[in-house]
Amino acid sequence: KMVDPTLAEMGKNLNEAMKMLEDNQKKAEEENEKKYMRKDIPGPLQGSGQDMVSILQLVQNLMHGEEEEETSPAYRLQNVGEQGHMALLGHSLAAYISVLDRERLRKLTTRILSDTTLWLCRLFRYENGSAYYHEDDREGLLKICRLVIHTRYEDYTVEGFNVLYARQPVIYISSAARTGLGQALCNQLGLPLSCMCRVPCNTMFGSQHQMDVALLDRLIKDDVESGKLPLLLVANAGTPGAGHTDKLGRLKELCEQHNMWLHVEGVNLATLALGYVSSSVLAATKCDSMTLTLGSWLGLPAVPAVTLYRHEDPSLSLAAGLTSSQPVEKLRALPLWLSLQYLGHDGIVERIKHASQLSQRLLENLKNLDFIKTSVEDELSSPVVVFKFFQEYSHRGM
Template sequence: MRSMIKLLFGISIRMQNVGEQGHMALLGHSLAAYISVLDRERLRKLTTRILSDTTLWLCKLFRYENGSAYFHEDDRDGLVRVCRLVINARYEEYASEGYAVLSAKQPVIYQSASCRPGLGQHLCNQLGLPLSSLCRVPCNTIFGSQHQMDVALLDKLIKEDTEAGKVPLLLIANAGTPGAGHTDKLGRLKDLCDQYNMWLHVEGVNLATLALGQVTSAVMAATRCDSMTLAPGQWLGLPAVTAVTLYRHEDPALSLAAGLTSSQPVEKLRALPLWLSLQYLGHDGIVQTIRHATVLLYFYFISFCPMLLGSGGGSVEGYCAEEKEVLNAFNKWLCKQLAHLVPISGVDVVELEDEGICLRFSPLLTAAILGTQQKDIEELVEKLTELVPIMSSTMCLRQDFREETYRHSPWLRYIEDFCWPGLGAVRFEPRAEGMDEYRRKQELEKMNAELLKKLQDLDTDIIFSTGPEAGTEDGCIFVGMVTEDVDVSDLVDTIAALGRDIEESGRLLENMTEVVRKGILEAELQLQKANEEKLMEEGMLRQLPLVGSVLNWFSPVQSSIKGRTFNLAAGMMRNKEVSFEIVLNAKCSVILISL
């Protein structure tokens, strides 16, 4: 019950940030459940009206004339149904013969190498096709964007498949790749699809800009495609709203066979939350929301990106594997810092095939949901201008740090960790004469833990830590980001000096302990010997408590046994004319053991 209360409480907190249009979408789900219990005829009329109105609005809003709409929870499901539609259209006997028809002339689905991961495999699984039916088209590597489909190579692949007796079925293109947000050459791809009687499907975040008054020609070409998948919930900040696939096809029977249309009124109610939200926002509200996101993106580019023009970037092909790991680690660190410092900005990490780990800022996907404003982008740019120079200086000083550490060998050992976003990692290596491996490991961890504490107590902005939890050697000290004014040589000297001080202090204490132990043993022997001498000199009777007191009172004895002191510094016993006592002075330098 307590966990359920926490869950409900968490949901109520998040709902405060949904916004009024988000509440309309949530209301639509409740209203759909209520409407579903109406009598069949009223339900049919209402759902038909909702579906037709929503389809008309979306087609008009996103410039897709004479289109039909399929509303689906899984944003991949629309493409699956479209593929079934195309299969039914290209293979006339598919409805009766099934996969046997496909095995005779294998269909081929082409997708860009920049498509979202797993999409092609999902299609093959849902359609019952082998993975050999999926053709991954490489992107441009010499001319144009590295994230745009290579049209010339696609043409070549289609010709080869046609000559092999295969059926080029469908092409999946991007209007905004999931990673870098690039748009394929949709106009040329559409001409190629018409040439080979292929279906062109387009998806991507840049399709949202079709609702604006001014649209780039690259995105405008998407209006010629045979189908497109939209994500209005993400673009408009609407929770739990279905994705929509718009498509053009003249045969309603094939659409019904593919599952793109349904005679069940309840399934048509999927459009109700979106219908209510569109009603609430209106045309101007929808356009304003999308325009706001594009303005944020434009402001970000003009504010920050000019700073990066002189610092390189792009592909990491020129780097070795270790350097790529370092760059990835630094970019992960940057994104983590920005997500913590400016969480409402919506920045996140994306891994691209050529570039590696990159920082992605896509307000079309996040601004409406998070409520990002221009002041948030100003703060984001401010933090970037602070963090990027620190990253650059740290990258430049990593090699110096390694070389300076080697200079202090064998006391310091440089620890190679390409996944650490910082200056580097070191470990102080104590001398281990006469120690077994277990004792040496314990001593190493103990000394480096004490060294880390001393470094953390230094008056400096540099962060010292134990590093990542997984995959780290024992007893390592990780040095974080540094500014360009840091003297690496002085820093390493300080680490080495502190380590040697700890080692010397430890060995002094160890020697002191051994000296004290030997001194105590010698004192015990001397005390035993003195007691024996005392017994021989005074006799047995004087040792008895009552008799001895009487004898000592009548006939006092002057003992010839001298007291002794133990000098800790000299490590030897000395005679002393004092009464019996054992004293440890305040500085632990002398122990007095006297008789």
């Protein structure tokens, strides 16, 4: 089949640009070296313009820094591979596609969005889900919070903060959650920090990195009695510090009991694509929303994070910013659409499986060292390795 000449030229230009940037051994001419080496001092915009080779040379010099110093180690740009080139090509294609006529653009973006959403929902066992694609991995949760506010406060669109003031919303997050998440949500939502409730982890029974479910239940009941509205719970399938998974099944029951939304995030969600999934992680498929960070899981540069969610009212999803009437907004999914097709279902599963196997091998080797103590919740299936160095053992062996 014939390929559109413009698309072929775009792919060719991208390959040439990447080849130039990845080839750190090329020596630039002395004049160019002198010209661009003072990278921290911005210069005037040249009136005559420059060709693409000169501009790419500037980019290369900025990335590699002042390597004329003998003490500086040689730096080589990481080779992103062909699957990475597909993701990068998606950004170039998005710019090209955005200038199509409105009807053709609408059809194309709808197909890209529906394909990608269908593939991801099937891969990660999330039935009847919708998807929101975003650059900042916290943005999906932020939009979910807005969706829940619109859902629980019927007059929010008209009354705004007045309805929130009358009955203060409460968002619950684990004390093991990533640093600054609660404050970031409150800042973006315009809520006081008193709307954020940090739930302690277990101290007596179970993992010390899992949310204390009994204590959470008491906190929710206390908030209800004081006239507040429990809104949303952020749970972990792989805490940032230790890779532990909250008791998602029990948390889901608690959220249903109090009419709360359950959002799940964490690296262990990647294992949902595998043939065998631990029951603790499999429970995440019943949550109301989850955020997937596919770029780091699959080694893909510049692809968006994805938040999968279930909600029946498209007007509220639109009001919360989870969907858009602008076709160009839907092109965020294009790099992922290209990359997923390039890898294929088997390739995606194999990458996640390989990463998990590498983690298991690392864990096995660490266990053989006297001065290393491992701390992993589910040693048979966890893709996370956590270990601690004991200095006293090290001294004994010296």
